[in-house]
Amino acid sequence: MRKIYLFDTTLRDGEQSPGVNLNTQEKVEIALQLEKLGIDRIEAGFPAASPGDLAGVNAVARAVKNATIIGLARSREKDIDAVWEAVKDAQDPCLHVFIATSPIHRKHKLRMEKHQVLEAAEAAIKYAKKYFSKIEFSAEDAGRTELDFLCEVTELAIRTGATVVNIPDTVGYMTPLEYGNIFKTLKENVPGIEKIQLSAHCHDDLGLATANALAAIANGADQIEGTINGIGERAGNTSLEEVAMALETRKELFQAKTTITYGEIYRTSRLVSKLTGMVVPGNKAIVGANAFAHESGIHQDGMLKEKTTYEIMSPEMIGVKESKLVLGKHSGRHAFREKLSDLGYELSEEQVNTAFGKFKELADKKKDVSDEDLMALIEEKLITTPEVFVLDTIQVAYGNQSVPSATIRLHTIEGGVLEEAAIGNGSVDAIYKAIDKATKEEVELDDYSIKSVSHGKDALGEVHVVLKQGDFSVQGRGISTDILEASAKAYLDAVNRLIDKRKTGPSRRDNLSLI
Numbered sequence: 001m002r003k004i005y006l007f008d009t010t011l012r013d014g015e016q017s018p019g020v021n022l023n024t025q026e027k028v029e030i031a032l033q034l035e036k037l038g039i040d041r042i043e044a045g046f047p048a049a050s051p052g053d054l055a056g057v058n059a060v061a062r063a064v065k066n067a068t069i070i071g072l073a074r075s076r077e078k079d080i081d082a083v084w085e086a087v088k089d090a091q092d093p094c095l096h097v098f099i100a101t102s103p104i105h106r107k108h109k110l111r112m113e114k115h116q117v118l119e120a121a122e123a124a125i126k127y128a129k130k131y132f133s134k135i136e137f138s139a140e141d142a143g144r145t146e147l148d149f150l151c152e153v154t155e156l157a158i159r160t161g162a163t164v165v166n167i168p169d170t171v172g173y174m175t176p177l178e179y180g181n182i183f184k185t186l187k188e189n190v191p192g193i194e195k196i197q198l199s200a201h202c203h204d205d206l207g208l209a210t211a212n213a214l215a216a217i218a219n220g221a222d223q224i225e226g227t228i229n230g231i232g233e234r235a236g237n238t239s240l241e242e243v244a245m246a247l248e249t250r251k252e253l254f255q256a257k258t259t260i261t262y263g264e265i266y267r268t269s270r271l272v273s274k275l276t277g278m279v280v281p282g283n284k285a286i287v288g289a290n291a292f293a294h295e296s297g298i299h300q301d302g303m304l305k306e307k308t309t310y311e312i313m314s315p316e317m318i319g320v321k322e323s324k325l326v327l328g329k330h331s332g333r334h335a336f337r338e339k340l341s342d343l344g345y346e347l348s349e350e351q352v353n354t355a356f357g358k359f360k361e362l363a364d365k366k367k368d369v370s371d372e373d374l375m376a377l378i379e380e381k382l383i384t385t386p387e388v389f390v391l392d393t394i395q396v397a398y399g400n401q402s403v404p405s406a407t408i409r410l411h412t413i414e415g416g417v418l419e420e421a422a423i424g425n426g427s428v429d430a431i432y433k434a435i436d437k438a439t440k441e442e443v444e445l446d447d448y449s450i451k452s453v454s455h456g457k458d459a460l461g462e463v464h465v466v467l468k469q470g471d472f473s474v475q476g477r478g479i480s481t482d483i484l485e486a487s488a489k490a491y492l493d494a495v496n497r498l499i500d501k502r503k504t505g506p507s508r509r510d511n512l513s514l515i
């Protein structure tokens with residue numbers, strides 16, 4: 001298998017992401033993690049940009065022992081001097097020097113003719129040779145450069161002493177077929193091309209950065225430039241973790257591989273996200289929070305039977321602990337049962353079915369059903385008190401200038417429907433008075449408490465009540481995303497227990513096997 005070199009520019013092009021500014025210590029921390037990851041070449045910054053960046057690149061050059069350390073320069077002597085100053089202490093220093101070659105950049109930005117661009121590139125590479133044995137030359141905006149001129153520039157760079165020639169798609173304009181064709185053309189037409197390495201540097205303006213990098217590899221590129229998490233100027237750069245995992249996962253296709261330590265990918269992604277403040281989108285390939293998470297029942301069932309049904313690579317390989325089966329409204333019984341078993345519940349098929357019905361009702365109201373939600377739901381639902389009264393609907397009218405009122409509708413065990421309305425000191429009081437009227441039970445509310453059993457705005461509220469009737473005292477619990485509904489459920493639960501207690505004596509909390 002052919003080795004593909006990874007050139008990481010998180011600390012240079014990545015730092016060009018608007019809002020990102022890494023200090024020296026942060027650059028060193030990321031660089032050391034990149035070294036652990038096994039990155040071959042680290043572009044640590046643009047030393048001519050500021051004294052701070054020069055110091056940052058220099059600190060990286062001193063700290064990292066097992067990767068080439070690179071600084072970027074325009075085709076100007078003072079930029080090249082600054083790079084040498086910054087990287088001369090590295091074990092393996094390298095210069096990256098560039099000039100734009102496309103007609104748009106030549107005309108509007110550089111205001112140079114073709115021959116002036118060639119002269120500037122030649123002069124820069126010649127000057128750099130007084131310091132560097134390794135020089136990468138980039139033809140900025142190569143993607144929009146006339147192919148014959150790009151061949152001419154590449155030939156000149158090789159002749160003058162560049163050891164790597166980079167073909168940047170600076171503005172992310174290329175499609176894979178076009179970009180691949182540039183590499184093919186250079187390979188076939190430029191004299192001396194076999195003496196150097198060809199490199200690809202892509203941007204993601206059209207979402208094609210990784211696809212274009214892979215097309216370059218398929219057409220002979222030796223090196224891929226990119227960043228961790230794909231951060232970088234505008235829409236960002238090629239994500240190196242995507243390239244590495246695409247080559248690994250489809251090795252039969254590419255016959256090429258990187259030599260990185262896959263198990264460090266996730267850790268590196270987290271560190272870069274933390275220090276740059278660039279949040280990784282949940283659906284980001286390889287390192288996004290959802291990259292190995294499955295929510296729908298059919299997928300979860302497949303995953304439980306055989307992971308390869310829905311995963312083309314394993315999360316453990318990149319350092320993620322395990323795949324996640326997320327319970328939500330699309331989940332099915334297989335995943336639900338598995339989750340209950342993980343939480344330590346051993347339930348009969350019938351109990352699973354009852355709980356599953358309740359879980360689906362809850363999932364319709366909540367985005368994510370957490371472990372705490374599930375535990376609350378199981379503990380509430382599987383304690384089998386005969387339900388003499390079942391809550392159907394509640395209507396509450398509340399205004400800070402009016403008396404709260406509530407209308408409730410209950411079903412009875414015999415199939416009847418009871419509907420009552422009442423006013424109260426507050427909404428909960430109105431609900432409880434309406435329930436009293438409907439059930440005709442004379443009870444006293446001895447205690448009422450409410451707590452949140454999960455997190456976030458759509459958290460479940462759990463209400464706990466104690467009702468008294470003569471010598472009897474019973475507890476009731478109700479759970480809902482709405483606290484008024486939870487209050488009504490708790491009250492009715494207690495009334496049902498009271499009726500049951502009157503009939504059967506001591507309380508029964510049976511049919512629930514919690515382990």
Ligand SMILES: CC(=O)SCCNC(=O)CCNC(=O)[C@H](O)C(C)(C)COP(=O)(O)OP(=O)(O)OC[C@H]1O[C@@H](n2cnc3c(N)ncnc32)[C@H](O)[C@@H]1OP(=O)(O)O
Nearest residue numbers: 046048049050073074075076098099100109110140170233
């Ligand atoms: C595609 C890329 O990612 S390229 C890298 C982008 N990174 C950066 O720009 C790093 C941060 N940059 C900086 O700090 C500053 O731009 C500096 C210090 C490099 C230069 O600052 P200034 O001297 O004030 O110039 P300014 O940035 O305004 O303009 C760029 C100048 O460089 C010229 N230039 C641009 N690219 C090159 C090049 N590769 N070689 C030679 N000259 C170049 C421009 O034509 C312009 O020249 P002009 O002043 O004669 O018109």
Ligand SMILES: CC(C)C(=O)C(=O)O
Nearest residue numbers: 098138140141168170
């Ligand atoms: C400096 C070069 C390589 C660059 O970042 C680009 O062209 O995108």
Ligand SMILES: [Mg+2]
Nearest residue numbers: 013170201233
């Ligand atoms: Mg770039």
